[in-house]
Amino acid sequence: MEVAVRGAPAHRGPVDRGPRPGVIPAALARAYPSAPGPFPRRRAMKDRPATLVLSGGGAKGAFHVGAERVLREVHGFRWERIFGVSVGALNAALLAQHSYRALNDIWLNIREADLYRKLPWPLVALRVGLFRKLGLYDNSPMRELIQRHLAGHRFRVPAHVGRVSLVSGNYELVPSDSRDFLDAIWQSATLPILWEPVGASALVDGGLRNATPLGDALEFGPTEIVVIVCSPSQIERAKPPTNLLEVATRSLTDITLNEILLNDVDAFVRINDIVRQAYDAGLTVRRPDGVPYRYCRITVIEPARPMGDMLDFAPEVIRMRLRHGEEMARAVSLPTGVGPGERVQRRVELFPEPPMHA
Secondary structure (H helix, E strand, C coil): CEEECCCCCCCCCCCECCCCCCCCCHHHCCCCCCCCCCCCCCCCCCCEEEEEEECCCHHHHHHHHHHHHHHHHCCCEEEEEEEECCHHHHHHHHHHCCCHHHHHHHHHHCCHHHCCECCCHHHHHHHHHCCCCCEEEECHHHHHHHHHHHCCCCCCCCEEEEEEECCCCCEEEEECCCCCHHHHHHHHCCCCEEECCECCCCEEEHHHCCCCCHHHHHCCCCCEEEEECCCCCCCCCCCCCCCHHHHHHHHHHHHHHHHHHHHHHHHHHHHHHHHHHHHHCCCEEECCCCCECCCCEEEEECCCCCCCCCCCCCHHHHHHHHHHHHHHHHHCCCCCCCCCCCCCCCCCCCCCCCCCCC
């Protein structure tokens, strides 16, 4: 990392990682009325262009939907680009098409059978042993769901999803104008062991290399990024696993991908802080290739409590995740851009309007 005395980054502002695990504002602790949305627009909202980044998390992806809706309808965000891996890839694609109602309906009505065919364990053993399948279950229903809801619809903003080849080990970012974008969504959501890798390159969940595609988003030079993750920073305590499926989901998603996610976000926050300090000293921090680092406002929204199992699609659990996403997005302290010499002030705004997912 090279430091040079040159011009300063164009944008400054505080770094905010959102409400921390276990901290829920008192104003949010009361029960909300059950009246449906949309949110009353009682406050003047400014157009706030930003880049949205969505993590993986399986059934916990309902948290994305609740949080994104509040960010867009209450805080006034307008997404210029949307990035996602795993379940975040599906959510990102629908949001990029502005298919808000379809996305909401999918999550309110989703069942296991819409995503994969679950088999009794003796048949799973037969599938893996006799037929040499490389996944416990068949997730072709997920591909059908993607085609049904996304094919033939126009993308209003660019979307990008990540996938990984188990053959080369390489991570690939696929843009929405790619001919195989819909297949890339399916591949990005294919978690190894649970589901069989796709194609000759054995393409699987992009979250294996990028739990949040934050680095991808930075390549496009955004001035503000919002990251929504589906799990708390602290790893959720679980019961001892009783079968291979539970071992796979616990080790791959709850532990490994959680650590990748934290490292990804924390590394960005550290570099961002260095860039800000360099700006204060009249310096420019450069990457090894000579390109200057640019300060970028970032907000990370995460759950304040456990969101349960990534394969739990029970309707009441999905609604809990949708509601909690709304709660955490309402309570977030948003960074504001400030100019040279101005004092940074953080604020917390609470929006007690009734949620959509009562």
